[in-house]
Amino acid sequence: MGFLSVLSMAHKLVKERAAIGDTVIDATCGNGIDTQFLCELVGPRGTVYAFDIQAEALERTRLRLLGGREAESDEVMADRMAKLQLVHASHAEMDKQVAADAHGKVAAVMFNLGYLPGADQSVITTTEGTIAALAAAIALLRKGGILTVVLYPGHPGGAEEADAVTRFASELPQQLAQAVLYRMAQKAEAPYLLAIEKR
Ligand SMILES: C[S@@+](CC[C@H](N)C(=O)[O-])C[C@H]1O[C@@H](n2cnc3c(N)ncnc32)[C@H](O)[C@@H]1O
Secondary structure, eight states: OOOOOHHHHHHHHHHOOOOOOOOEEESSTSSHHHHHHHHHHHHHTEEEEESOHHHHHHHHHHHHHHOOOOOHHHHHHHHHHHHHEEEEOOOHHHHHHHHHGGTTTTTEEEEESSSTTTSSSTOOOOOHHHHHHHHHHHHHEEEEEEEEEEEESTTTTTHHHHHHHHHHHHTTTTTTTEEEEEEOOTTTTTTTTEEEEEO
């Protein structure tokens, strides 16, 4: 039968902790797969913030949410996108970009690190920016809220970033948050999942 993929495990952990009407964040929207999952999870009464530093990623996400129909009317789009805030900025700025009244109330923040497939692979998440964003994300979460991070130790620079993120999580005070890893024990280079639940 096999184990769940890291992406499916991230979705499972988020689904167990976020619900209709919640505010949630996709910190690296890329192709929009996680953004779409979050939009369906929280429904039209919820709010989804989707961050990316590449305009192309935001556009791919917008098109995915429209079901790939580029010529969709503005009214239909407004209807379907009402709960979605596409933010062309680094996730390191999320505390400034998320509405003040949502601070401490966010149910889930999802990170999927690395580069946008099929785009410029030199544009990748960085250790410094990711650690700053993780700290901001934990502050934004409500108690019982979850942060998931998919890490890629297999690409250049990815192992250093993955090590720094794992160390950051291991040093979090246990009264603030609980952190777990979901990882293939026999494949050091395989992507793995870090999940942090705020207490
Ligand atoms: C692996 S992709 C994300 C895949 C995405 N979750 C999906 O479902 O398709 C990583 C994304 O992170 C973005 N990124 C890199 N640095 C970033 C930053 N500082 N803030 C936000 N996004 C960033 C990249 O542009 C890229 O689109």
